[in-house]
Amino acid sequence: MPLQESKSFDYVDKQAVARFGGEAMLGNFPMEGNVSGHHKSNHKGSSVEFSEYREYTPGEDPRRMDWRVLARTDRYFLKEFEAETNLRAYPILDCSGSMSFGSPMNKIEFSKRLIATLTYLYLRQGDAVGLTLIKSSGTTDLPSRRNPSQLQDIIQTLGGTKAEGKDLLINQLHRSADSIKSRGLVIIFSDFLEEPDALANAIHHMRDRKHEVVFFHLMDRKEIDFLFDRPTRFIDLEGGASILTEPSVIRNEYLSQMEKHISEIQKICTETQTSYHRALTDQGVANVLKDFSSLRTRT
Numbered sequence: 001m002p003l004q005e006s007k008s009f010d011y012v013d014k015q016a017v018a019r020f021g022g023e024a025m026l027g028n029f030p031m032e033g034n035v036s037g038h039h040k041s042n043h044k045g046s047s048v049e050f051s052e053y054r055e056y057t058p059g060e061d062p063r064r065m066d067w068r069v070l071a072r073t074d075r076y077f078l079k080e081f082e083a084e085t086n087l088r089a090y091p092i093l094d095c096s097g098s099m100s101f102g103s104p105m106n107k108i109e110f111s112k113r114l115i116a117t118l119t120y121l122y123l124r125q126g127d128a129v130g131l132t133l134i135k136s137s138g139t140t141d142l143p144s145r146r147n148p149s150q151l152q153d154i155i156q157t158l159g160g161t162k163a164e165g166k167d168l169l170i171n172q173l174h175r176s177a178d179s180i181k182s183r184g185l186v187i188i189f190s191d192f193l194e195e196p197d198a199l200a201n202a203i204h205h206m207r208d209r210k211h212e213v214v215f216f217h218l219m220d221r222k223e224i225d226f227l228f229d230r231p232t233r234f235i236d237l238e239g240g241a242s243i244l245t246e247p248s249v250i251r252n253e254y255l256s257q258m259e260k261h262i263s264e265i266q267k268i269c270t271e272t273q274t275s276y277h278r279a280l281t282d283q284g285v286a287n288v289l290k291d292f293s294s295l296r297t298r299t
Contacts, residue, residue: 011116011155013285020289024125025296087127087185088144090211091115092176093161094190095135100163101191102220102281108163110281111189111218117285118187119154123147131157134172136165144184170194173202183210189279191218196264203272213274214292217265220281223258226251 070076093115099108119129123146130144131154142150142157169190176186186206192199192215206213221227228247269276275295279288 009155011113011158012120013113013117015284016117016286016289017120019286020293021121021124025121025293086146087122088182089118089122089127089129089185089187090132090144090176090180091118091129091187091189092132092134092172094167094169094188095133095161095163096167096169097164098167098191098193099218101223105281106163107191107218107220107281108161110279111216112158112161113285114189114216114279114288115158116151116155117289119151123151129154132172132176133157133161134168135161136168139172167193170198170202174205177202177205177209177211180209180211184212185214186211187214187216189216189218192265196261196268199265200268200271203268203274207272213272215265215269215274215276216279216288217276218279218281224280226254
């Protein structure tokens with residue numbers, strides 16, 4: 001699929017496309033789809049990759065019989081293979097007010113570039129991609145599709161999106177867990193300021209529905225290093241109170257609490273087999289996607 005020369009397609013990172021576009025990015029869990037593709041399916045069949053043996057039942061196709069196993073065990077077994085299918089990716093973007101933080105590029109703008117680039121890469125390899133925007137004014141959903149025009153639809157939808165209002169991520173994750181009918185790859189873009197217990201419940205719900213889950217944890221360098229050296233007013237971007245303080249007084253406690261919060265999120269990911277990727281907004285799209293891609297390309 002050619003990358004169109006249009007200002008709207010600036011969201012697609014050309015360096016990342018050149019770096020990762022040569023190999024298929026695979027799902028780590030079985031997927032469901034309606035066309036042949038690169039990804040393991042939960043359906044067994046007579047495809048190309050051996051999966052396991054199962055005992056023969058009279059009336060089944062004897063051509064799949066393993067005669068060597070019969071000679072060794074005097075029992076009839078069939079070979080089963082993993083059918084391969086297309087993946088359905090469901091990016092979910094947190095559009096709450098805290099995602100407007102950061103400079104020179106804020107967290108939501110960097111997320112848009114990650115989503116657009118992944119959309120291009122998945123569509124090019126024949127997979128379906130949708131989009132969910134979680135906004136205080138109401139959720140926006142684009143159903144997953146495989147058409148090349150889906151890239152333009154997703155980019156146009158992302159383009160006019162602003163970060164504002166309350167955090168509604170947890171409720172939407174529960175809704176998405178039930179509303180996404182076919183098991184798929186759910187990729188969540190957020191700064192994850194939620195209570196860890198509530199977040200864990202939502203991800204367990206996703207995993208109970210057999211979806212694979214990926215976190216892109218959006219952070220600005222100032223949040224990691226707390227780069228403030230003069231009295232500063234800190235404003236709650238989601239409508240809460242503001243506070244004027246001397247950063248040196250609270251720096252150690254802030255960094256301790258931030259490290260604890262990140263560790264709790266990473267623990268949730270480990271327990272639920274969720275892929276965790278920290279996305280610092282000054283890293284560049286290609287660098288953030290490096291680990292994500294390396295874990296998903298077939299070697």
